[in-house]
Amino acid sequence: MRELAWLGLVALLASAGSYYSSSRFGFFGWANLVAGTAALAAALVLWLRRARELASPAARRLLLPRVVGVVAALALAYGLEVGADRANLVWDVTADDRYTLAPATREALARLPGAVTATLYVDPDDNRARSTRLLLETLAAAGAGRVTTRERSLEDSPEDVDRYQIDSSNTVVLALGERTETVARPTEGALFEGLRRLAADHGQVVYVARGEGEGDLQRGGDAGFTGLAEALKTEGFAVREMVTAALSEVPADAALVLLVAPQRPLRAEAIAALEAWLGRGGRLVALLEPGADTGVESLLARFGFGLPDAVIVDPASGPVEGDAPGVNPIVFQYATHPATHGLDATRMVFFRRTRPVLAERKPQPDDELRAVAFASRRSWLAPNAAAVQRGAAPEQPAERSEDYWPVLTVGAYPRPGGETRIAVFGDADFASNRYLRALYNLDLLMNTIHWAAQREAEITLRPKSLTPDQYPLTPQQSLEMLYGVGLLIPELCVAAAAWIWVRRRSA
Amino acid sequence: MTALRALVRKELAVLFGSPVAWLTLAAIGLVTALLFFDHLRIYNQILFLFASSTMGGFESDTVPAYVNLRDQVFLPVMETLALTLVGLIPLITMRVFAEERARGTDELLATTLLTPNQIVAGKSIAAYAFVALALALSFVYPATSIVRAGLGLPHLLAVYLGLFGLGIALTSVGLVCSAFTSSQLVAAISAYAVAFVLYDFRWMAQFLPDAAARAIDPLSMHLRFGAFAEGLVRGADVAYFAGYVLVAFALCRLAHDQARVR
Numbered sequence: 001m002r003e004l005a006w007l008g009l010v011a012l013l014a015s016a017g018s019y020y021s022s023s024r025f026g027f028f029g030w031a032n033l034v035a036g037t038a039a040l041a042a043a044l045v046l047w048l049r050r051a052r053e054l055a056s057p058a059a060r061r062l063l064l065p066r067v068v069g070v071v072a073a074l075a076l077a078y079g080l081e082v083g084a085d086r087a088n089l090v091w092d093v094t095a096d097d098r099y100t101l102a103p104a105t106r107e108a109l110a111r112l113p114g115a116v117t118a119t120l121y122v123d124p125d126d127n128r129a130r131s132t133r134l135l136l137e138t139l140a141a142a143g144a145g146r147v148t149t150r151e152r153s154l155e156d157s158p159e160d161v162d163r164y165q166i167d168s169s170n171t172v173v174l175a176l177g178e179r180t181e182t183v184a185r186p187t188e189g190a191l192f193e194g195l196r197r198l199a200a201d202h203g204q205v206v207y208v209a210r211g212e213g214e215g216d217l218q219r220g221g222d223a224g225f226t227g228l229a230e231a232l233k234t235e236g237f238a239v240r241e242m243v244t245a246a247l248s249e250v251p252a253d254a255a256l257v258l259l260v261a262p263q264r265p266l267r268a269e270a271i272a273a274l275e276a277w278l279g280r281g282g283r284l285v286a287l288l289e290p291g292a293d294t295g296v297e298s299l300l301a302r303f304g305f306g307l308p309d310a311v312i313v314d315p316a317s318g319p320v321e322g323d324a325p326g327v328n329p330i331v332f333q334y335a336t337h338p339a340t341h342g343l344d345a346t347r348m349v350f351f352r353r354t355r356p357v358l359a360e361r362k363p364q365p366d367d368e369l370r371a372v373a374f375a376s377r378r379s380w381l382a383p384n385a386a387a388v389q390r391g392a393a394p395e396q397p398a399e400r401s402e403d404y405w406p407v408l409t410v411g412a413y414p415r416p417g418g419e420t421r422i423a424v425f426g427d428a429d430f431a432s433n434r435y436l437r438a439l440y441n442l443d444l445l446m447n448t449i450h451w452a453a454q455r456e457a458e459i460t461l462r463p464k465s466l467t468p469d470q471y472p473l474t475p476q477q478s479l480e481m482l483y484g485v486g487l488l489i490p491e492l493c494v495a496a497a498a499w500i501w502v503r504r505r506s507a
Numbered sequence: 508m509t510a511l512r513a514l515v516r517k518e519l520a521v522l523f524g525s526p527v528a529w530l531t532l533a534a535i536g537l538v539t540a541l542l543f544f545d546h547l548r549i550y551n552q553i554l555f556l557f558a559s560s561t562m563g564g565f566e567s568d569t570v571p572a573y574v575n576l577r578d579q580v581f582l583p584v585m586e587t588l589a590l591t592l593v594g595l596i597p598l599i600t601m602r603v604f605a606e607e608r609a610r611g612t613d614e615l616l617a618t619t620l621l622t623p624n625q626i627v628a629g630k631s632i633a634a635y636a637f638v639a640l641a642l643a644l645s646f647v648y649p650a651t652s653i654v655r656a657g658l659g660l661p662h663l664l665a666v667y668l669g670l671f672g673l674g675i676a677l678t679s680v681g682l683v684c685s686a687f688t689s690s691q692l693v694a695a696i697s698a699y700a701v702a703f704v705l706y707d708f709r710w711m712a713q714f715l716p717d718a719a720a721r722a723i724d725p726l727s728m729h730l731r732f733g734a735f736a737e738g739l740v741r742g743a744d745v746a747y748f749a750g751y752v753l754v755a756f757a758l759c760r761l762a763h764d765q766a767r768v769r
Contacts, residue, residue: 006693009700016703019710020590059768066761073757077750081743089742093661099739124709127583128573130733150717473576473652478547486540486648490533493644497529504526 005043011036024124088141096465098131098188099138103342104460105188108195109143116143116176116198120151120186121160123169132170132186139191174198188463193234200236204255204453207242212294213263215287215428217241222434225260231436231446235458244270250277256453259286261428262294271295278303281418283452287428290355291386303411304369305424306358308381311388312405312426316376320352324393327382328352330439331407333374339410339423339448340372342461347440349373352429353389356381357409367413371406373444379405408448421452510621514629515636518603522637528599532641535595539645542587543652546580553579581653582736585666588645589673589732593706596674597698599637600681601691603630604759608689608766617767627759631682631752638674642667662738669735672748676728677702679755686762 015032019025025033092099101109118136122129129151136149152160154169164173164182172186174194181194208217208229217229217239232239242250242257247270250257257274266274274296278284286296290311297307314329321328332348334340343349359369380402382394407427413420425431425448430441443461450458473481522528553574573579607613616626650663677698684698685691707729711720724730731744 002693006696009696012700013696013703016700016710020703020707025710062764062768063761066757066764070754070757070761073753077746077753080746081750084742084746087742091665091740092738093659093665093740094738095659095662098737127586128578131737134734134737134739473547473551475548475551478544478551478652481648481652482540482544485651486544487537489644489647490537490540493529493533493536497526497533500524500529501526 002043004039004046008036008039008041008043011039098465099134101138101142101188102192102461102463104462105139105192105195106142107460108192108199109139109146112143112146112176112195112199114176115145116147116174116195118147118149118191119160119173119175120149121154121157121164121166121169121171121173122151123154126169128170132172135186135188135191136172187465189465192463193230196234196236200234202233202236202238204237204455205251205253206232206237206239206256206258206449206453207251207254208239208258208260209244209262209266210241211243211245212266213261215260215432217260220433222432224433225431227433227436228260228431228445231442232449235446235450236455237449237453247273249273250282254282256283256285256449258449259284259288259296260431261287261289261292262296263289263292265293265295268295271299275299275302278413278420278422279415279417281415281420283421283454285423285425285449285452287425287431288355288357289389289428290353290426291389300422300424301360302363303413303420303422304359304361304363304367305409305411305422306356306360307424307426308356308358309385310355310381310383311385311394312354312356312375312379312407313382313394314375314379316378320350323353323391324388326379327388327394329354329375329379329407331373331375333376333404335370335372335374337370337372337410338451338456338459339408340444341447341459343373343440343444347443347461349440349444350430350435350438351407351427352435353427354407354430355385355426356405356407357424357426358406359409359411362411363413367411369409369411371409373408374404374406377404378402381405408444410448410451419454421454423448423452510619511625511629511632514621514625515632518630518633519636522633528637531595531599532644535591535641535645536648538591539584539588540648543580543584543649546584547576547652550574550576550579576653577658581649581658581666584649585670585736589670589729590706592642592670592674592677593699593702595641596638596677597681597684597695597702599641600634600678600685600698601695602685603634603682604686604762605688605691605694609691613766623760623763627686627756627763631679631756631759634678634682635675635752638678639671642670642674646670665735665738665740668740669732669744672735672745673728673732676705676748676751679751680705683755683758683762686759687765 011032015029015036018029018032118139120129120132120136133151140147140149154161154166160166160173164180166173166182167184170186172183172191172194174181174183174191176198179198181198183190183194208214215225217225220226229239237255244266247267250273254277257277274284286300288296288307291309293309300307311327312329313326315326317326317328317330319325329351330348331351332345334343354375357371359371362369380400381397382388383397384392384395388394408423408425410423411421413422429435431445436442436445446462447459450456557574604613607616621629646667654660654663680701681694681698684701685694688694688697705726705728708723708727711723715723731747734741734744
């Protein structure tokens, strides 16, 4: 019996060893698994036949409570596990709250029009899949039955690889009915965007002005705005271009017009068309750079906005990317408004060379006009805006006026055709591909756009991820830590072993 | 309680009175340190490649986000350390009950004031304490290095808690195997076999239907440890590891009484 048990154990170990070394069961693994199981089963039968002495009444009296104890322990262990699972006791202790869903993700899950299947395609040896599995489990738990997850081996699913254009392991395919979204790097942010794209109906159209040197929503790279275009599509807008050089009337299906840093003056007809549209309840979001005079400033002045040709200098913000200190304010002062919902002193927005946007004079008593995001109290205005835009240092004015200079001002104007809404940012770079996903830039911009388009229900805080420190230790420091800590502890243990051995021998 | 404390103290004294225990501690510490340093060396080489002029240097943002100390060094080392525990813990637990039974001193122990429950509990506590100490010592070096990479103390503690849970579960398996035999070798080999099976049930997926594979997968120790390693502490995982202690205690107690019958 013992020999058989031995053989069985050794065969099982060989089988396990082959599996753990190759992550697969080859012929060797299979053969050992079958042989080992058979040998152990035979040994068990022999042991049971020999264990008849355990069936005596005295033995039964002694052992029965113990067997009951084992069953009770198993039941208790199972009950504890199930109870803890049902109580959903989960603590996310990651530095970037990786498994704590952002409000935007929860809202996206709640608004799903149907059941979504999230399929993870993965290679067996891909360690990144563990984090993705946990994230999908978190999504499924928060989805309250709307999200089911499953897993497929990449090499066993060649048809799916072609159909969903899967490039690499650790890719998630979200499916809602016939619609699918492939998420290649499944962070919470990417999954959130995938869910939003799945459910989006693209009913509202954002027209983006073009033709006078505006920021290009089709241009990639750091200075382009493709990230903004993608964000708009993700959050349910259809994006179309509107060439201002030929503009006589804003298209009837426009939910919102977006002006991104025009560099040259807009034609008077275009300005008139915009003004007429705004007078009928239109909605405009303008991102205006300092040092430019495009005619839009005059239009906005008629709605109460003041746009001095100056640059905000905020001594609370340090130098960034070779710019003069203070010209890139990090904004963390907000007024209470739907556009700044959820933002506070710990949720900052990075601006690059910003002009002040003042709330000066309401055109009509019922209008609302207010600044909602500000540089710090120590900020002041440098008058040489065009030069600062080209990289010059800001000039100190004769009388420096320190104040909370606003970088975003919004206005709501009840008009016969509906409520006109206008939001003006003093900068466009903060929405460029380079900075859009920095800090809370995307949240402030998209929430402002949603407010202007009267889609307040879409206002939320989007998922964030922390970029870890990639080079915290130099090779020299690594070596010092190995000697200082890593090898010292084993050395002390070996010394203790030697000391005990010598003492024993001399005893 | 005094008798239980005395038994735990005696067990620990026996353990630390032998060079083998110290050498086991040294081995776990050394394996971890060398693994960690090797991963760190390779990581620095990868960074050097990215930072070289042909790749644009650090300032050009060419280092992908997944190249970081947490994902490339710390977590793989913890993963390997977890697997190392499967190899080392049966060596610690094999003697706990089997040695006494082989020498016949278990009968002597039964004549003391200690109840069978106290005997089982005392020996188990000493084994768990030793494993906890071994893990703590092996954790010092990676932890002191990784704390610079912004992993965060709570996440570090979660990883240690996961390793500790895994160590406790493996120790429980080893204790049960030791309790049912008088041969230390049989105890160790059977503990290896059981531990390898319980460590990861993914291998069963290819023999079972999808639903059954999904149902059995949560029984894997590796899966439970994985959540801790990723920084997610779940009550169900803590309960899972605690369950091993409960069941192991009951089985060891059964083995104790079974030996009396024989």
